[in-house]
Amino acid sequence: MSNSAQPSIRGKTAVVGVGQSAKVGRVPGKSPLALSVEASLAAIADAGLERREIDGVLSAHSFAAPFHRFSVAVSECLGIAPTFSNTLQVSGATAAASVNLAAAAVQGGLARNVLITAGDSLLTGMTPDMALRAMTESRDPQYEAPFGIPVSNTFAMTAHRHMKQYGTTPEQLAEVAVTMRRHARQTPGAQMTEPITVADVLASKKVTTPYRKLDCALISDGAAALVVTGAERARSGPNKPAYVLGGGECYTHEHIFLMPDVTTTGAVQSSRKACDMAGVGPGDFDVAGIYDCFTGTVVMMVEDLGFCRKGEGGPFVAEGNLTHGGRIPSNTHGGMLSYAHIGIGASYFHFVENVRQLRGECGARQVPGAELALVHSLGAGFACNATTVLGTAATL
Amino acid sequence: MTAKPLPAPDADTHAFWEGLREGKLLLQRCRDCGHVQYYQQATCRDCQSAQLEHQPASGRGVVYSYSVVHRAPGPEFKDDVPYCVLLVELDEGPRMIASLAKDVDQESVDFDTRVVLEVEQVAEKVWLPRFRPV
Numbered sequence: 001m002s003n004s005a006q007p008s009i010r011g012k013t014a015v016v017g018v019g020q021s022a023k024v025g026r027v028p029g030k031s032p033l034a035l036s037v038e039a040s041l042a043a044i045a046d047a048g049l050e051r052r053e054i055d056g057v058l059s060a061h062s063f064a065a066p067f068h069r070f071s072v073a074v075s076e077c078l079g080i081a082p083t084f085s086n087t088l089q090v091s092g093a094t095a096a097a098s099v100n101l102a103a104a105a106v107q108g109g110l111a112r113n114v115l116i117t118a119g120d121s122l123l124t125g126m127t128p129d130m131a132l133r134a135m136t137e138s139r140d141p142q143y144e145a146p147f148g149i150p151v152s153n154t155f156a157m158t159a160h161r162h163m164k165q166y167g168t169t170p171e172q173l174a175e176v177a178v179t180m181r182r183h184a185r186q187t188p189g190a191q192m193t194e195p196i197t198v199a200d201v202l203a204s205k206k207v208t209t210p211y212r213k214l215d216c217a218l219i220s221d222g223a224a225a226l227v228v229t230g231a232e233r234a235r236s237g238p239n240k241p242a243y244v245l246g247g248g249e250c251y252t253h254e255h256i257f258l259m260p261d262v263t264t265t266g267a268v269q270s271s272r273k274a275c276d277m278a279g280v281g282p283g284d285f286d287v288a289g290i291y292d293c294f295t296g297t298v299v300m301m302v303e304d305l306g307f308c309r310k311g312e313g314g315p316f317v318a319e320g321n322l323t324h325g326g327r328i329p330s331n332t333h334g335g336m337l338s339y340a341h342i343g344i345g346a347s348y349f350h351f352v353e354n355v356r357q358l359r360g361e362c363g364a365r366q367v368p369g370a371e372l373a374l375v376h377s378l379g380a381g382f383a384c385n386a387t388t389v390l391g392t393a394a395t396l
Numbered sequence: 397m398t399a400k401p402l403p404a405p406d407a408d409t410h411a412f413w414e415g416l417r418e419g420k421l422l423l424q425r426c427r428d429c430g431h432v433q434y435y436q437q438a439t440c441r442d443c444q445s446a447q448l449e450h451q452p453a454s455g456r457g458v459v460y461s462y463s464v465v466h467r468a469p470g471p472e473f474k475d476d477v478p479y480c481v482l483l484v485e486l487d488e489g490p491r492m493i494a495s496l497a498k499d500v501d502q503e504s505v506d507f508d509t510r511v512v513l514e515v516e517q518v519a520e521k522v523w524l525p526r527f528r529p530v
Contacts, residue, residue: 135469142403142413143435146524147481147495150469157483161461164507206466208481255435257483257491262461 008277011396012107014234014241015099017047017227018352021119024222024340025191028124032062035223036070036119037077043225048238049113054227056084056111058102060094060118060345063134064125074117084111091138091379092291093249094118095347096386099375100247102228112229118345119223134343138380140255152216152294154381156208158262159296163210165263165311168299170210172314174201176295177214177337179322184334186365191218192338201295215295217336217346224348226355235393242355242373243396245280246389248273256381266385267304267376274387275306280372280395282306287357287367288328289350289375292335297378298322305376305387324367332357332365347377351388358392371395398472402522408436411450416515416523420452423488434490455513457486457527462505480505484527497526504529 019042021027021035030038036059044051057080059071067073071087084105088094095118102114126134138154139145162168178198184190196214204213234241250266250273253259275281282305290301299313307328308316321327333339333353336346354373356362373390405413415422424433426440427447439446461483468474480496482505496505497514511527518524 132470136401141401142405142409144493145401146403146518147493148400148465148469148473148476148479149481149493150465150467153463153465153469153481156463157461157481160463161507164461206464206478208465208467209463257493258435262483 009100009103009107009247010245010277010279011243012231013103013228014231014243015226015351015355015390016229016234016237016239016241017043017049018355019043019046019225020349020352021223024189024342025220026123027121027221030121030221032065032119032121032125032223033073033077035121035221036074036117036225039119039223039225040074040078040115040117043227044115046239047227047229049227051078052080054078054080054113054115055082056102056105056114057082058085058098058114058116059087061087061089062120063130063343064121082111084114090251090384090386091344092293092346093377093379093384093386094344095351096375096377096388097249099226099228099244099351099388100249100386103244103247106228106230112233114228115225116228116348117223117225118342118348120343120345121221122219122341122343123221125221143255150208152211153208154256155294155297156211157256158300158382159294160210162263162296162300166314168314170202171198172318173210173215173295173299174198175318176292176298176322177201179317180292180331180335180337182323183332183365184338187333187339190334190339191220210296211294217293217341218338220340220342222340222342224345224352226348226351240359240392242358242390242392244388245391245395246274246276246278247387248277249386251384253383259382263300264310265300265304265382267301267378267387270385271305271374271376271387274389278389278391280389285328285372285374286370287332287354287373288330289347289354289373290330291347291350291376291378292331292337295337301376305374329367332362332367344379347375350375354390358390398470400472400518402519408438412436413522415450415452416525419515421455421513421525422450423453423490424448425451432488432490434486434492453513454487457484457511459505459507459509459511460485460491461507464502478502482527484511492525494525494527497528500528
C-alpha cells in the first residue's frame, strides 16, 4: 500500500480528453504537425475545454517534421502560449513519461490543463535523410551503427536470448501478433485488419532473428492526444475522468551491451513504483496497454509487469491471456502491431484506448466493468521504461 | 554502393579506435577498484574514479546473443544481407556489439559459441572488430 506521507500524484489529476487524427495508417498530404493539431483539437473538444485554456503542452519528437521543439511548434500552430512545455525524448517510453510528468506539473501548479500529443508520418512523409535519422535514433554511431544494426535488432537480440533461456517458441510469439490483429479487426480505423494465423506469421518474410515481418510493428502516419487536468476540474467535465493513480519509470542503460540482463528489464522497477504509488498489484488490473513494438517485447513485458512469472510469458500469451476473457486484455485497439505505429509516440494510442475502456466507450471491444488500467511504454531496446496506472472514481 | 556509416572517434574514444588499427581491443581498467569496462568514458562506471588505464583484451569471449539480419537497415548494407550481428561477452566480463568475420558460416554460430577477435579494415583509417568461432 502507498505511504500517504510520501509525495504522490495519486488521484490528483485525471485524463479528461482523448483524441486522434481522423485517419491513421496511410495519410498522405498531412504533415505530422497537421496530424498532431487535428488530434489535439479533438482531445481539447472531448475534454469540454477551449483551446486557450490549454496552458501546458508536452509532445514527443517527430521524425518527419523539421522541428527541434515539436511541442513549441504545436502550441504556435494552435495559437497559444503555454507556461509549461517540453518535447520529451525517452524514445518509446515518452508516452507514459509524458502522462507522469503532466500529472506532476498540474499537481505542482505549473499548468492547469496539459495537452499531450504525438504525431508522425513514418509511412508517407519520410525523406531518405529523415529515415536515416529515425534508424539511428537508438543506435550508437561508434559502437553499433557500423555493424548495420536495424532498429529491430536490439529488441531481436533480447527476444532471441529469451527463447534460448526460457524455451519461448516462435509460435508463442506469433500468438501475440494474431491477438493484436483480432483486436484491430474490431477497431474502426485500424491500419491492418486482414485476419492472420500463427502459420501466416511463421511464413512471413524474415527481418532479423527471431523476428519475421508479422512479428514487427507497423509503419504508420497518424497522431494522438490527451488532456490532463486537476481532479477537481475533472469531476465537472463531460466525461468520466481516468484518474492518474501512479507513475513510475526506470532507465537502466543506454547501450544494449550494458543492459544488465537482456531478458529482464527496467519494466520491473518502473511498474512496481507505479503500482506502489497507486496502492495496487498486478492482479488488480482489468485492462492494459503494453508497448508492442515486437511480439517478443510483449512476452517479456507480461513477465516484468508482474502478470505472470519470469520465463512463463510464452505460455501465458498462447493461452489467450492478452484478450477478452483472459487474465489481462491488452491493447484492445490492436496495438502497434495492427492498429498503428507512429514512431516515438506510438503508445499514446494505448493511453487513448485504455481511457476509453475506463469510460466504457469501447463498444464491441469493451472489457466489461473495467475500472483499473496499466499502461506501459518503453523504448530504445529497453533502455527506457515508464508506467502509468489509471483508474475510475471507484478506485480512488 | 552507398558508404557504410563509419565510427567518428571523439575525445573519449581516440585510443580505442587506434588500438583496433594495431589489432588490439582496448578495455579500460580502473586502477582504484579494478573494474573493467568496454564502453570508453572518462570515469569508471563502478566508482567514478578517473584513474583509468587501457588494457588490451584477450580477444576471447562467447556469443551472449545474436541476430541474423535479413532486411538491411539501409542501402549501404543491402549487399551484405544476410549477416550476423553479435552481442559478445568477453572473457574479461564486458559485452560488446560486433559482427561475424567475413566468410564465416552463419550456421556455426549459436548461443555460448566461443569466439575470437579479429580486426577488419573497412576504410583508409578505420578498423572494425569482428569475431570468428574457434
